[in-house]
Amino acid sequence: MWSSPLLSASAQVPSQAIDHAALTPLYVLAGAAIAVLLADLFVARGRVWLLLGLSAAGSTGAAVTALLITGTGSRSSFCAAAVRLRSGVDVSAACSYVTNYATTAVTVALCVVAVVVLALSAPLLSKESTPVGEYCFLLLCSLLGAVALFSARDLLTLIVATEALTLPMYVLVAFGQARRGIASATTFFTVSVVSTAISLLGASLLYAVLGVVHFEQISQVLRARPASAEMGVLYAAMALVLAGFLFKLATVPFHTWAPGSYDAAPLPVAAYLTTVSKVGGFFAVLLVVVGALGDRLAQLGPVLAMLAVASMTLGNLAALRQHRVGRLLGWSSIAQLGYVLVPIGVLGVRTRGEVSQLLASSMIYLGFYLVITLVVFGALVLSRAPRDDGGALVDLAGIAARSPWTCAALLFGLAGLAGLPPVFAGTFAKLAVLRSLIDSGAVWLAVAVVLNSVVGLAVYGRVAFACFASPAGPADQAASLPPCAGQRRGAPYVLAAAAVLVASVTTAVVGLLPAPLFDVCHRIASSLAALLM
């Protein structure tokens, strides 16, 4: 896809064959996005349901085509031929876009999550003032970016996909209450654009030093030239690329945009940010670290481990001090991503089995985290007025008496985030990470995770307690709160409630019978580990 000026004269740039089958999920999503925009223009009655249905059909279609067409075999597209670089290193042929078992699995997961988020958005969209078409269009575009991201196998495609994922989010964050939403969206936008610029700078430095952008070729060049004069530039480039993607993932010290955006965004958008967007950021980091810079893991690993520990520590401690639900969950997601990232930090010199286990434990945690987070945000959606953000912690007071089922779902999700049984999903997530760390001999990291989990208990325990407090303030203030459950039970809320039910049942089932999830994650991990070796 990208021709290189550093190629030696003898190499010729081949014409690239495009494997359209590999791209079908993207076509489906793009088609659905355009259809949504058009339908928004021409349909007047029952627009909300039509558009929601179209978007859900688009996501489902992408998942189905991913399963049926790209399937579990591997396909690749936009390939560059093997060449001899000017530096004298031979690099093999490499492709920019690859689909295989791993990408299919991730695509299906992302699309399912997006459908749940769409269902949770129903109350928000049924409000008169919400621009439904734009909302669904942006969500689908962002999903397209997320799906493309994990298939990307060169730095530029990865950056483009990441941008496709995040660009629509700036607008979506601003859909909430006017002023705070726009302020946070602007912060988010600025930080994000700067981080993209940093990534690009890093990518161009890497290209300048190595002469390639494909991950496979980068790792080949790094392996062939263990030391060179441009070492300083190389490390600076790696740091810049990683920093850019860590911004998207919101790990310490690149996290400052996250709590504000989570707080100001409407709840379904915040749910999307914590799930799909985080998964995207995580896989971007993973692809760069494992796919491209795998040869330098021994140096990068400790840095990542430190960042992960810092993330969980700062995230948990800051969450402890929050009085707004959105901010609290934002900080908590920073902490949770710390747990996800920890195993990546010890990938350094390892056998293939160990690498695979570490990667798998990361993904297992992420998988459990996805379903649990959807439960938590879903319960919050049910407890709030349509366009609301998460609100203050004290707004939760009395929810146990008002709507016991919503409260039960919220407590269920919180216990999962805290890792407490009987929500075994959370427990097994923690156990998987701890086990892989301990088996790799990184006991100190395991202890760090454990100590942070204890702080986490306090964080989520505090929210749980807030649910049972009796509503504060005089009666008239209570009357001005968003109308209680029962009074505004329209079809949109029924849809959202169904989504919460599905997410809760999935969490419970996946917790009790986690073997399939473990298997899928192990398969994804071993295909990633193959990139490294």
Place this chain on the structure above:
Amino acid sequence: MSARTTFIADALLVSTLAVPALAALVLPLCRLVAARVVALLACLWTLAASCGLLVGHHPARSAVDPWHQVDWAWVAALRLRFHIGVDGISWPLVLLTSLLVTCCVLYLTFGVSGGSGNQPEAMPQRRIPLLLSLVFALQTAMLGVFMSLDVVLFFVFFELTLAPMYAVIAGWGGPHRRSAAMKFLLYTGLGSLLLAVGVLLLVSAAGTANLTQLSAPGGAGLGHYTQLAVFVLLLLAFAIKAPLWPLHTWLPDAHTQAPTVGSVLLAGVLLKLGSYGLIRLTLPVLPEAARSAAWLLGAAAVAAIVIGALMCLAQTELKRMIAYSSVGHMGFVLLGVASAAAGSEIGLQAALLGNLAHGVITSLLFFLVGSVKDRLGSTELTACVGLTVRLPLLAGLLCFGAVASFDLPGLAGFWGEAFSVLAAWQQLDVWWRVYAVVAAVAAAIVVAYFLRALYYLSNASGHPADVFTENVPQAPSSTTFSLKTPGGLRGSANRASAKAAGAAAYEGRQGDENTGRGLLAEPLTAGELLAVIPLVLATLVLGVWPGGILSLSADAVAAIISGAS
């Protein structure tokens, strides 16, 4: 055994876990009457099944030689198998758990007295199904810990106790429930997560999570430093749960704030998870580390005994007093475990007996104190003055519990504590003898604090006025301890204010008695009696016939000790 009887035994084993778990799931959906029926059926079934597990017991040939076991795959990637079973060491505790839960259910089902109105939040009837559900969730978790034969499963069940107990304290607790619940959650949460690290380290080093293999003679065969690291992690986890001084500070708050059933299950069973974990996991699996740390464990246990006793003397409130006495009693259990780690069979048997006795007696006391609180609205000692006259049955039972708690020979508590002192003495080492002597002296202080409580209960002729004006200030026990320390002075100030409150309450009740049935005269409800009587009987049986329990566990104890040395 034939295939058929094996199948029945397996089904029985699984049902002891499955029935409470199902009950916990179903109960929140039930209305009050249905909930009572479901709860009664579930707890009686579990009790019957627990008794039924005794059928087919056989002498243990090794440290873990279960009478019945079930071994199913669960999460292969975590080396987690659903492997449960019972043997002579776990069965008594399984029975204790089922018995106590049955008592709690009877207590909640057949009438909690309505509360005196002095309680800030009387228990609303419609929340009882939820409380019952949490009780069953706790039962599942606790039985699961006792029956686990897979160390990872052990951890999972150990952790499962956290959320329901937090909910019980946070949802039904006293006025300071928030901080008490949080303290419980953080302390014991830290403990169980340290356990997770320890267990995973153990499994990673030994290559198996099967407790039967891990407790083969000589232990799991870990290297010296790994063994030490695992031991330290497990010891911390269990010491927090047991609780062992100096990690006990969560306990008094949790006890004072928890509702009656919460206190009963906390003292009766949850604390046993710590001592059981030490007996089941550390002694047979990590014998070398256990032996080298026995002196430390012994010292901490003796410190717990002494400090528990002294703290008791400083308390003026019954629930807190029993909570601190728990610290002391668990100290004796852990002294037994420490001697066992040093190679004493008697020590291990003392620990097992002490576990059971403490479970029964302390639960009895908490039930009774709960009844006192429901009637008087306070459990300050001064508020209980003259209880023997006003509520003779309750006061009599309370005296029985107190006497049992200070180890009167012939009642349950005596054997465990006497033999753990004996086991320490038999170590033939100066330090262990010092431990034995100090523990024995502290046991005498225990007598002092319960006698002091009895003094308050039986003081006066039923006219609190006598006590309020003259008797109490001159009472030797209270003056001795209230004038010497600043803490004591604070205590006496508290007492003065409580006295005023008590007098006011008494006058109010006099008015009640004139108009109709006074609160003070309210007799024990059927539920309270049904809950208490089995515990009284168990105290007597354990006291008169400890051999019955000892004979069940004797072979396993011998195997553990011989395997360790």
